[in-house]
Amino acid sequence: MRIKKGPSKTVSINDVARLAGTSITTVSRVINKIPTVKEKNRLRVLDAVKQLKFQPSIFAQRLATGKSNVVALVIPRYEGIFYSFYALELIRGIGTLCEALKLDLLLHLADPKSAINLKGIGGIIFADIISNRLQLEDALVSGIPSIVINNYVEDLEVSCISIDNIGGAYEAVNYLIGLGHKKIAHITGDLITQAAAWRFEGYKKALKKNNIELRQEYIFKTDYSRGQARQAAEKLINMPDRPTAVFVASDSMALEVMAVARESGLKLPSELSIMGFDDNPSGLYGPVALTTVRQPLIKMAEDSVKELNLLISRKDKNAKPKRILLPTELVIRESCQPPAH
Amino acid sequence: MRIKKGPSKTVSINDVARLAGTSITTVSRVINKIPTVKEKNRLRVLDAVKQLKFQPSIFAQRLATGKSNVVALVIPRYEGIFYSFYALELIRGIGTLCEALKLDLLLHLADPKSAINLKGIGGIIFADIISNRLQLEDALVSGIPSIVINNYVEDLEVSCISIDNIGGAYEAVNYLIGLGHKKIAHITGDLITQAAAWRFEGYKKALKKNNIELRQEYIFKTDYSRGQARQAAEKLINMPDRPTAVFVASDSMALEVMAVARESGLKLPSELSIMGFDDNPSGLYGPVALTTVRQPLIKMAEDSVKELNLLISRKDKNAKPKRILLPTELVIRESCQPPAH
DNA sequence: CTGAAAGCGCTAACAA
DNA sequence: TTGTTAGCGCTTTCAG
Numbered sequence: 001m002r003i004k005k006g007p008s009k010t011v012s013i014n015d016v017a018r019l020a021g022t023s024i025t026t027v028s029r030v031i032n033k034i035p036t037v038k039e040k041n042r043l044r045v046l047d048a049v050k051q052l053k054f055q056p057s058i059f060a061q062r063l064a065t066g067k068s069n070v071v072a073l074v075i076p077r078y079e080g081i082f083y084s085f086y087a088l089e090l091i092r093g094i095g096t097l098c099e100a101l102k103l104d105l106l107l108h109l110a111d112p113k114s115a116i117n118l119k120g121i122g123g124i125i126f127a128d129i130i131s132n133r134l135q136l137e138d139a140l141v142s143g144i145p146s147i148v149i150n151n152y153v154e155d156l157e158v159s160c161i162s163i164d165n166i167g168g169a170y171e172a173v174n175y176l177i178g179l180g181h182k183k184i185a186h187i188t189g190d191l192i193t194q195a196a197a198w199r200f201e202g203y204k205k206a207l208k209k210n211n212i213e214l215r216q217e218y219i220f221k222t223d224y225s226r227g228q229a230r231q232a233a234e235k236l237i238n239m240p241d242r243p244t245a246v247f248v249a250s251d252s253m254a255l256e257v258m259a260v261a262r263e264s265g266l267k268l269p270s271e272l273s274i275m276g277f278d279d280n281p282s283g284l285y286g287p288v289a290l291t292t293v294r295q296p297l298i299k300m301a302e303d304s305v306k307e308l309n310l311l312i313s314r315k316d317k318n319a320k321p322k323r324i325l326l327p328t329e330l331v332i333r334e335s336c337q338p339p340a341h
Numbered sequence: 342m343r344i345k346k347g348p349s350k351t352v353s354i355n356d357v358a359r360l361a362g363t364s365i366t367t368v369s370r371v372i373n374k375i376p377t378v379k380e381k382n383r384l385r386v387l388d389a390v391k392q393l394k395f396q397p398s399i400f401a402q403r404l405a406t407g408k409s410n411v412v413a414l415v416i417p418r419y420e421g422i423f424y425s426f427y428a429l430e431l432i433r434g435i436g437t438l439c440e441a442l443k444l445d446l447l448l449h450l451a452d453p454k455s456a457i458n459l460k461g462i463g464g465i466i467f468a469d470i471i472s473n474r475l476q477l478e479d480a481l482v483s484g485i486p487s488i489v490i491n492n493y494v495e496d497l498e499v500s501c502i503s504i505d506n507i508g509g510a511y512e513a514v515n516y517l518i519g520l521g522h523k524k525i526a527h528i529t530g531d532l533i534t535q536a537a538a539w540r541f542e543g544y545k546k547a548l549k550k551n552n553i554e555l556r557q558e559y560i561f562k563t564d565y566s567r568g569q570a571r572q573a574a575e576k577l578i579n580m581p582d583r584p585t586a587v588f589v590a591s592d593s594m595a596l597e598v599m600a601v602a603r604e605s606g607l608k609l610p611s612e613l614s615i616m617g618f619d620d621n622p623s624g625l626y627g628p629v630a631l632t633t634v635r636q637p638l639i640k641m642a643e644d645s646v647k648e649l650n651l652l653i654s655r656k657d658k659n660a661k662p663k664r665i666l667l668p669t670e671l672v673i674r675e676s677c678q679p680p681a682h
Numbered sequence: 683c684t685g686a687a688a689g690c691g692c693t694a695a696c697a698a
Numbered sequence: 699t700t701g702t703t704a705g706c707g708c709t710t711t712c713a714g
Contacts, residue, residue: 010407010460012691023701028693036699055460059409060691062400063706066351073448077437088429095450096418105448107414109436119351119396226626256626263628285567285597287604353707364685369709377683401707404690 011052019048031056058104068122071098071308072106076130084224085252085280086297090127090149093301101309110135118142123308125149130192145311149304151194152325159311159321161304165195168293168328169202170209172275173247175330177210180338181245181273185218187232187257189249196224199249199277218243222253229253233260237272244339245273251280251292258288258335273336289333296326352393360389372397409463412439412649413447417471425565426593426621427638431468431490434642442650451476459483464649466490471533486652490645492535493666500652500662502645506536509634509669510543511550513616514588516671518551521679522586522614526559528573528598530590537565540590540618559584563594570594574601578613585680586614592621592633599629599676614677630674637667 013031017024022041029037030045037045048054062068073094075087091107098105108116110132116124118138123145126136139146140158148160176184186203189196200219207214217239220232229248233256236246248254254276261272268274268288276283276292283290307322354372358365363382370378371386378386389395403409414435416428432448439446449457451473457465459479464486470477480487481499489501517525527544530537541560548555558580561573570589574597577587589595595617602613609615609629617624617633624631648663 010691014691024692025694025701025703026699029700032693038699041700055458057404057691058458058461059400059403060706061693063398063404063708064691064693066706068400088432091429091432091448092450095448099450099452107432107436107446107448109433109440111440117396117399120399226623230626252623259627282567282593285571286600351707355707365708366685366687366710367683370684373709379683382684398707401690402709404692405707405709407690 010057011054013054013056015052016045016048016054019052020044062120067312068120069102069312070104070106070120070122071305072108072116072121072124073127074108074110074116074124074132074135075127076132077109077111084250085278086150087127089297090301093298094125094305097302097305101305103305103309118144123147123312125304125308126151128193128195129153145308147304147308147311149300152323154323157321159307159323161300161307161324161326163195163295163297163300164325164327165198165295166202166205167325168277168295168330169199169247170206171202171328171330172277172293173203173206174210175332176245176247176273176275176336177206177212179245179273179336182212183215183218183241183243183245184212185220185236185243185246187220187222187229187236187246187248187253189222189224189253191221193224196249203247222249224250224253226252226256229256230260233257234264237261237264237266243272245275245336247275247277249277251276251278251283251290254290254292254335255282255286258286258290262287267340269335269337270340273339275336279331283333288335291333291336292331294329294331296328300326351398352395354395354397356393357386357389357395360393361385403461409461410443410653411445411447411461411463412646413449413457413462413465414468415449415451415457415465415473415476416468417473418450418452425591426619427491428468430638431642434639435466435646438643438646442646444646444650459485464488464653466645466649467492469534469536470494486649488645488649488652490641493664495664498662500648500664502641502648502665502667504536504636504638504641505666505668506539506636507543507546508666509618509636509671510540510588511547512543512669512671513618513634514544514547515551516673517586517588517614517616517677518547518553520586520614520677522584523553524556524559524582524584524586524680525553526561526577526584526587528561528563528570528577528587528589528594530563530565530594532562534565537590544588563590565591565594567593567597570597571601574598575605578602578605578607584613586616586677588616588618590618592617592619592624592631595631595633595676596623596627599627599631603628608681610676610678611681614680616677620672624674629676632674632677633672635670635672637669641667 013024013027017027027045030042116135124139126148128150129136152162153160188200191197222228248257254274258274266272276290279292279294283292354365354368358368368386371383457476465480467477467489469491487499493503494501529541532538563569589598595615599615607613617631620633620635624633
């Protein structure tokens with residue numbers, strides 16, 4: 001026989017039932033807002049709950065229902081992601097909505113090598129998939145509702161919400177061309193990320209559409225860091241045939257380029273037009289407000305939670321994955337002007 | 342009678358026991374690395390586990406043991422915290438260590454009004470306590486191991502790890518004075534945060550120690566935002582009796598001040614010395630590298646997890662709370678120089 | 683060294 | 699509308 005434990009610190013549904021003078025089932029019904037409870041009983045239970053400060057054990061609930069409302073947010077821990085505007089915005093958007101929807105947010109800074117313990121997780125949001133495709137595939141095989149954001153995935157049966165990076169970049173560069181620029185450089189982000197690769201694509205597409213030749217020496221590859229942006233900017237500015245405009249894959253890098261340009265005594269924006277990407281609020285300040293591409297990060301974050309929530313609660317598991325591409329918006333401020341002739 | 346469910350998708354300890362030809366108890370022992378299991382049985386169980394890809398249900402485990410290794414990180418959702426360098430660094434530090442210690446990290450973007458569901462949480466890290474003291478007190482009353490970071494709490498029986506903001510600010514301003522400055526302004530952060538309030542204290546302390554009178558018109562209160570920093574900087578620069586130095590409560594604001602100063606045509610650092618606080622990497626770039634105060638954010642984050650982990654696993658619940666103040670470090674770069682005479 | 687069985691706190695099917 | 703009861707999957711006691 002098991003020795004009865006001493007008075008447990010936690011108050012359970014039993015205590016509530018006893019105090020309310022009902023069965024635990026009735027208490028359970030009240031907790032779960034099941035309507036078939038007499039008002040009188042409902043009030044007694046509610047009262048007992050209040051008196052006892054009862055909070056249902058989520059573990060027991062989940063064990064009993066087999067359902068979990070834990071949402072895991074998997075963020076690949078690759079170098080540099082944590083210095084991005086992106087990560088925090090995402091966490092903010094997802095965190096806020098989870099809070100609102102009463103979902104528990106489990107944060108998983110993923111080491112791509114280690115598998116995630118999938119048991120007990122209701123759904124997973126993969127914030128980009130850099131080197132952790134295996135984790136995603138694991139989740140899919142296990143049938144855990146998953147959704148990928150910031151990465152348009154076509155070769156896997158999974159819903160994804162992404163930003164139209166190609167379109168955004170295309171529009172940005174096209175705008176530059178419309179202003180009269182022909183010598184347009186590009187400072188890329190980390191090309192292992194789809195976002196950076198696609199922005200590069202958009203850049204190339206815009207040049208091509210306008211019959212402007214792509215010049216390799218105008219392409220500067222970086223890892224998104226300000227340090228590499230600075231190096232790129234220095235090279236760019238000292239080129240014999242200096243570009244008149246540069247499309248930079250992130251605002252924080254664009255700001256760096258702007259700083260370097262000013263240090264070098266270039267007049268901005270007349271001698272160098274700078275186009276960013278992100279709509280990072282930092283771009284607003286500074287002597288020349290940054291023209292940039294706004295991406296709906298918060299919307300992406302929120303939509304992903306909503307969509308995942310749907311997936312989690314949906315009966316029909318065979319729904320086709322949805323693939324969403326969120327449009328960007330060109331934000332015209334001051335840093336891009338027609339080239340000085 | 343309950344209708345038997347169809348074949349459940351999840352493999353349970355029963356399946357493992359059946360395949361291994363042992364009892365579930367033995368399986369449980371193997372899982373929990375309890376040594377009293379014959380090697381032969383141990384191997385059979387391990388083999389079955391592997392074959393079935395069994396992962397124990399954390400909910401069942403926690404229900405049975407009453408223990409939880411979930412760490413909740415509570416971040417107050419007050420305006421602006423999400424634009425700070427601080428928040429992301431914290432999440433990064435805490436997230437990484439939780440990962441390493443196999444703790445689940447629950448992220449809780451706290452609305453100060455709503456109570457946290459404390460059930461099932463092993464421990465709580467409060468990232469600052471702005472308007473959510475009630476939540477902290479709740480946790481304490483419930484006996485959940487808790488720890489507060491970035492806020493030195495003396496009136497509550499709770500461990501805390503904080504930064505020596507007074508000391509750091511004192512040292513910074515003292516350095517400015519040592520350089521020969523007498524007219525030193527201060528742009529505060531949001532004074533509802535202890536960090537900002539204490540930096541202000543350190544500033545006042547340094548002036549006092551050096552017999553410099555505090556001039557109210559040299560104090561600019563902000564909410565940490567770059568926008569308010571800009572306004573403050575504009576006022577400051579246009580003062581008839583302009584300060585020769587300014588101590589700014591955050592690097593991102595300091596950078597803003599620097600930008601405004603340069604736009605106004607001030608020579609930096611000779612006409613205005615600027616001291617930041619944070620050691621935000623952004624301060625490194627730009628024409629004049631920012632002199633600032635480094636605070637060990639990552640260390641604070643990591644230490645908090647270690648300490649909490651200790652609290653969680655400790656038997657003796659009556660240990661006195663530890664209160665730790667982490668030292669800061671003055672990082673001398675270029676933005677502070679003796680005043681032009 | 684092993685296993686039967688009693689919970690952990692809750693939900694849900696069924697009977698009343 | 700309510701209560702009884704059988705689990706959910708695991709740990710732990712106690713008797714082999």
